[in-house]
Amino acid sequence: MMDYTPDEMMTIVAARQLTDGVSCFVGIGLPSAAANLARHLHAPESILIYESGTIGTKPVALPLSIGDEELAETSDTIVPLPEIFNYWLQGNRVDIGFLGGAQIDRFANLNSTVIGTYDNPNVRLPGAGGAPEIASMAKEVFIIMPLKKRAFVEKIDFITSAGFLEGSHSRTDLGFNGSGPSIVITDLGILRPDPESKELTLTELYPGVKEEQVQENIGWKLKIAKNVQVVEPPRDEELQKLRELKKA
């Protein structure tokens, strides 16, 4: 078995979540790596949609931006922005949306706007982009974020993208199309929302990782599932394909 980094493990775990044939709204970076890895492995018929309007893209190399020529040239079709957001995402044609952020709270709400106050921020982040609509309208949302105490916080500074808001039925009360985040894939393990309270709960650990390591990197008292499972480590073919993609 080959050695691997926590980042590689995280990407591979994310890729495994994609079942074949789904339509997936892909952001740049980890989501793009995970989705393309899945497409090269077990999900060749998945439809990757980038917010640039490229639908059914099949890049060989991982793109740097959501609009690289590789994405335009390998797509089934390209549609203008209002269409990608209004007809595809809002029109309920996206099965899976991948998201990350600078901060996340226990109900999987995400911040990618500011650290600090809005009017006088310590760090001005890029902002919303397509994330809020993905969060509310993709049928299901996968979040990928490496664990860090300053990222997994008790209270995020700005709700850019809604997870389960204040938990329980507060999301469903708003009547969003999508059912919200079903999984948070980190570099140490997996959190999933509790079916009732919607609070993120540690359900799986990566091989060799201890529960305390996860708690140490989270700014609130983490809920832990009764039977925390251990995730299968990366298989060689997964690692090889991922490294191939990153090199191309």
Next chain:
Amino acid sequence: MMDYTPDEMMTIVAARQLTDGVSCFVGIGLPSAAANLARHLHAPESILIYESGTIGTKPVALPLSIGDEELAETSDTIVPLPEIFNYWLQGNRVDIGFLGGAQIDRFANLNSTVIGTYDNPNVRLPGAGGAPEIASMAKEVFIIMPLKKRAFVEKIDFITSAGFLEGSHSRTDLGFNGSGPSIVITDLGILRPDPESKELTLTELYPGVKEEQVQENIGWKLKIAKNVQVVEPPRDEELQKLRELKKA
């Protein structure tokens, strides 16, 4: 000078109204004949737009429908229906709209829906189509209708497309983009709205036509301008080109 029919005169007078370089939303039949005649004569740079989404069409033969292959094949571009209505017509990109109807009243309101009552009509007409939006949103509207007493009526049975409603400022009160009908081209002469009251007024007669002939075919007491002008008869090249187009 060649002989001509009242219908030919009407079409040629309509064609003369189009100045070069305008964008014109063209309906099938008389408007299409007039617009294409203009394009072949004095307005080669006019942009003909058909509601099928064909923009900048240059048909050689007059099409039977708004979607004949001739229109698709000779267009600069083709756009989907929501775009033609929302971005082009509603978005104020149409200079001239041509309209007709089964009935018209003294304020140039048009009916193309029913003769009789809506729920129990004597004649069920095709309905609105694109006419109401053309009537309210083209910057200027040209109406072409042969004079008939049952068509030019005191009160129309259904307002399908708004002209000047009850006259005076009742149209401007609604804040429509377009300024409304500027001319009604008939087979005997031309009516134009009075600048203040907006009541249709006879301003021009075709050669050899008497004012009484016009009044005989109109169901209300017609306003007549102080100096009714006589319109120049069809020139040979106008007639020849029109007949060529109709034959092609």
Next chain:
Amino acid sequence: MAEIASVQEAVQTLITDHESVALEGFTHLIPQGAGHEIIRQGKKDLTLIRLTPDLIYDQLIGMGLVKKLIFSWGGNPGVGSLHRFRDAVEHQWPRELELEEHTHAGLANRYVAGASGLPFMVMKGYRGTDLLRNTKNAAVIDCPFTGEKVAAVAAINPDTTIIHAQQADRKGNVQLWGITGIQKEAAFSAKKVIVTVEEVVDKIEPRPHAVFLPSFTIDVVCKVPGGTYPSYALDYTKRDNQFYKKWDSISRDRNTFMNWMERHVLQTKNTEEFLRSLEGVVT
């Protein structure tokens, strides 16, 4: 993922009595073949939706299969009236026909709302006309920013939409081009989608002015070459303008109409036989 099946099977499975069906096509790519199959199978009490109900809707109405029509312009383009439609509205023959009518822009935006997952869409129009009085699916609302009055139209979501395209590939992806009208929105707003096509190809090459529908947005793809007649499929077939003119006399009289339907639709099994039955009879 779309299944590839016969249009007989598609209509049997996906068109249900009492449901709403949109057979869309704006002059071009009208799915007449699928419409004939609905007639052959005698689906009934349908609510039909279409901006421009034309010959195939005239036939469905004349055969008594239609309970309600939602439309914006019901005529024979460039020719005149739809006589079966008029007969139904004016004389309730062969049955009463409920109407809901809009403008083209209004019904187009109802589909846009449906395709966008929205309950309504905003637009200008309707105001100042009598159309507002004849539908509960158009209203006037105020802009929350300027106070300006605009029209709102309710989303429409057909139970089934049927469209015709030039090409599908073997996975059920579809491409149509030329005048594509409101077909994308009609498909995207529907609960079930049938696409009939001229040809199944190995690989779809993107075309100018094309709409591409991925397989996963479609339920069934059926090969029905010539299935738009007398409409056309750009680069495959020609519009038969003579037939549109001829329809005026075929449809004007109830008996002539019934005989024609019997001979050319009910007694033929499919589009191929239908087209063959017309040889020598029309242009």
Next chain:
Amino acid sequence: MAEIASVQEAVQTLITDHESVALEGFTHLIPQGAGHEIIRQGKKDLTLIRLTPDLIYDQLIGMGLVKKLIFSWGGNPGVGSLHRFRDAVEHQWPRELELEEHTHAGLANRYVAGASGLPFMVMKGYRGTDLLRNTKNAAVIDCPFTGEKVAAVAAINPDTTIIHAQQADRKGNVQLWGITGIQKEAAFSAKKVIVTVEEVVDKIEPRPHAVFLPSFTIDVVCKVPGGTYPSYALDYTKRDNQFYKKWDSISRDRNTFMNWMERHVLQTKNTEEFLRSLEGVVT
């Protein structure tokens, strides 16, 4: 009808101090050349609009020409922060920057409303986020048919929109293709429109995935080959991903940034000279 003129002339005539300008482009076809011309001419107190303010907006902001930014995502795509943008927001250097921010879908629909001649557009989104609190141009309204709550966004109508296209013909008709983003709506919603192009051709042949803009919808067309660098024009130039990465270090420090701008933008006369000045310096 569009006039064909130099980008120097176009910017001089159509970009006015204190007005709003949208230089649109979603990763592809970003009109950097026209942006540089705005910097050279020192237009000031601009309100800039764009979904994805990137390097050229970072430069305009860093040069102190921008009073307000209306946007939805302000980063260096795939690389990280826009340092000049951050410096302006976090430390008011070189001046305070007023922000109005939206989601991509929200700002896209603001352009859609503008292009459609409507005062607003409806959509889902905004609800449940803090974004609603930071703009007066998004609101929540009730569906007049179902009572459902939806978001409304106000129309945006830039004083001038600048986009880049692959081709124009001699009459000033324009065609762009590939990823066309929000460019059509940005152009249609604007009071004045400038299009810079790679090439002027005799006749435009329709392409797949293309947007065609008739001459009468444009004010000025300018030939600026390579004018999207480091972005790209599909089938003409390649995206320089290395430059995007390099911008991170150029822009991080105020002095390095100012020196780079002086050397490559202010001391060059046009896009050709700008590109030549980079030879040997970057990839």
